[in-house]
Amino acid sequence: GQQVMQIPQYQHVQEGEDFTTYCNSSTTLSNIQWYKQRPGGHPVFLIQLVKSGEVKKQKRLTFQFGEAKKNSSLHITATQTTDVGTYFCAGRRGGTGFQKLVFGTGTRLLVSP
Amino acid sequence: DAGITQSPRHKVTETGTPVTLRCHQTENHRYMYWYRQDPGHGLRLIHYSYGVKDTDKGEVSDGYSVSRSKTEDFLLTLESATSSQTSVYFCAIRRDRGPTGELFFGEGSRLTVL
Numbered sequence: 001g002q003q004v005m006q007i008p009q010y011q012h013v014q015e016g017e018d019f020t021t022y023c024n025s026s027t028t029l030s031n032i033q034w035y036k037q038r039p040g041g042h043p044v045f046l047i048q049l050v051k052s053g054e055v056k057k058q059k060r061l062t063f064q065f066g067e068a069k070k071n072s073s074l075h076i077t078a079t080q081t082t083d084v085g086t087y088f089c090a091g092r093r094g095g096t097g098f099q100k101l102v103f104g105t106g107t108r109l110l111v112s113p
Numbered sequence: 114d115a116g117i118t119q120s121p122r123h124k125v126t127e128t129g130t131p132v133t134l135r136c137h138q139t140e141n142h143r144y145m146y147w148y149r150q151d152p153g154h155g156l157r158l159i160h161y162s163y164g165v166k167d168t169d170k171g172e173v174s175d176g177y178s179v180s181r182s183k184t185e186d187f188l189l190t191l192e193s194a195t196s197s198q199t200s201v202y203f204c205a206i207r208r209d210r211g212p213t214g215e216l217f218f219g220e221g222s223r224l225t226v227l
Contacts, residue, residue, distance in 0.1 A: 006155075009153070031213075031214075033213070033215055035216075041220075042203060042218040042219060042220055042221050043156065043203070043216075043218050044218070045213075045215035045216065045217070048213040048214075048215060088155060088156065090156075090216075092214075100158060100161070100171065101158075101214075101216065102158075102172075103148075103155045103156040103157070104155055105153065105154060105155040106155045106156075
């Protein structure tokens, strides 16, 4: 079945440092979504990427979808303590009919002041 | 906030007992989902529903059943709970007219099976 892996599993940075998490799928995706989950909270949607090679920015967050639509990345510039949480990618395969969203394993980010 | 309520929010039970978790939505969307979250595994789909009485299995459906007799309610049942089902369970909905098909999650139900 479709698998989505994320690396690293965990990263601890100092406030102000950059952070990147990578998402890799075993199959080609029609789109990819990113979610953030604060400690003790529930996942919250951040963004969706659809096109091959697409890059989107949200303030200090940059999201990229690979040319082959099998990988994606999230980069945070100059992390802040408010960035703490677990970041999940989630992808849907292409094709007709209902396609389930498969979540990656997540990257937990800890930011020290 | 997509008007999703999960109950109970916390439950401790013993092995072999039945458990039902409830997900209630106020916006009458077609698609509803149950996920479990465990360290190192992310979010894994248990079951989903695409309408009243229309449900299907996800990737980790063994030991779980679901029912959807009303649009607003999606029930997840563990017929005979086991310790491996200790987890945090999230319900989610997908808005029927949303532009991206993103999921909106409930607050989660933490289940401990002793």
